Amino acid sequence: MNKYKYIFGPVPSRRMGLSLGVSPIPKGHCNYSCVYCQLGRTTSMTNEIKNFYDSKEIVNEVKDYLRNGFNFDVLTLVGEGEPLLYSNIDDLISELKKITKKPIALITNGALLSDKNIREKIKDIDILLPSLDSYNQEMLRKINRPYGKIIFEDSVLGLEKFSKNFDGQIWIEIMLIKNINDDKNSILEFKKILEKIKYDKVYINVPVRPPAEEWVQIPDEENINFAVNELDGISMESLASEGFYSEEIDDLEAIISIIKRHPMNQFEIKSFLIERKNEKPQEILDKLDIDEKIIKIDYKGYKNYRIK
Numbered sequence: 001m002n003k004y005k006y007i008f009g010p011v012p013s014r015r016m017g018l019s020l021g022v023s024p025i026p027k028g029h030c031n032y033s034c035v036y037c038q039l040g041r042t043t044s045m046t047n048e049i050k051n052f053y054d055s056k057e058i059v060n061e062v063k064d065y066l067r068n069g070f071n072f073d074v075l076t077l078v079g080e081g082e083p084l085l086y087s088n089i090d091d092l093i094s095e096l097k098k099i100t101k102k103p104i105a106l107i108t109n110g111a112l113l114s115d116k117n118i119r120e121k122i123k124d125i126d127i128l129l130p131s132l133d134s135y136n137q138e139m140l141r142k143i144n145r146p147y148g149k150i151i152f153e154d155s156v157l158g159l160e161k162f163s164k165n166f167d168g169q170i171w172i173e174i175m176l177i178k179n180i181n182d183d184k185n186s187i188l189e190f191k192k193i194l195e196k197i198k199y200d201k202v203y204i205n206v207p208v209r210p211p212a213e214e215w216v217q218i219p220d221e222e223n224i225n226f227a228v229n230e231l232d233g234i235s236m237e238s239l240a241s242e243g244f245y246s247e248e249i250d251d252l253e254a255i256i257s258i259i260k261r262h263p264m265n266q267f268e269i270k271s272f273l274i275e276r277k278n279e280k281p282q283e284i285l286d287k288l289d290i291d292e293k294i295i296k297i298d299y300k301g302y303k304n305y306r307i308k
């Protein structure tokens with residue numbers, strides 16, 4: 001069994017190397033239900049900020065992990081949902097800073113950056129990775145399907161304010177979806193918004209993993225290139241991914257612990273097992289295939305595995 005409840009990985013991140021994930025919220029809690037979400041449709045739509053877990057328990061797990069001297073490059077606050085819904089995120093960040101010198105990153109959809117208190121709570125992180133898939137309220141409704149009265153302009157203004165007083169790095173991610181936000185006008189709208197924010201990098205992403213909605217498609221190469229050039233962005237497709245990694249001894253458990261939060265396809269599972277000197281990767285894949293807790297999704301010739 002995976003002995004950790006809050007931490008997972010490290011998983012390979014195309015932007016950050018080996019990322020040790022720390023999830024401070026229960027599965028599926030999010031204030032968005034993005035059409036491209038690789039976790040499927042949001043199961044617990046909420047915008048209520050709550051103390052879901054005792055931050056000490058989370059920190060103790062990270063301490064235990066560090067005691068074993070395991071390797072990672074960055075510690076990433078990321079949920080199977082939206083980590084800014086965790087009310088104790090400020091304590092968590094300050095306690096984590098005391099026990100590791102590795103950079104602390106936070107992946108967020110950015111909706112709650114409209115709240116001054118929340119901006120204050122996260123000011124000590126090293127890298128903020130906010131999403132910016134929309135450029136107005138209508139697009140936010142189409143792509144991110146926010147909870148209740150989340151207002152696009154408020155969230156972006158929050159990001160703008162945060163960026164002006166933040167000492168760390170801001171790496172913005174734009175997810176482009178074919179025929180939704182990938183046309184030239186959309187890219188020029190993104191450009192206008194980016195001009196107001198003080199950021200370090202902008203990543204252009206496309207839905208490479210099975211999305212929540214089947215109609216979501218990857219844009220044509222020409223549009224991706226236009227966005228990369230016009231926004232001076234970095235195409236996530238061009239970034240090489242490192243291999244998956246787990247400290248779990250048992251191969252099957254290692255895969256299960258990864259796919260709880262990060263889908264893997266059959267090729268990734270095979271190379272992960274080969275790397276771990278497993279001589280019968282097909283047997284593990286067969287076990288995954290018959291396990292009813294695991295969803296299998298065929299997407300663009302890849303069979304993707306993730307936990308329900």
Ligand code: SF4
Pocket residue numbers: 030031032033034036037038039042080081082109
């Ligand atoms: S992609 Fe992120 S913000 Fe969007 S629904 Fe999924 S977890 Fe929430």
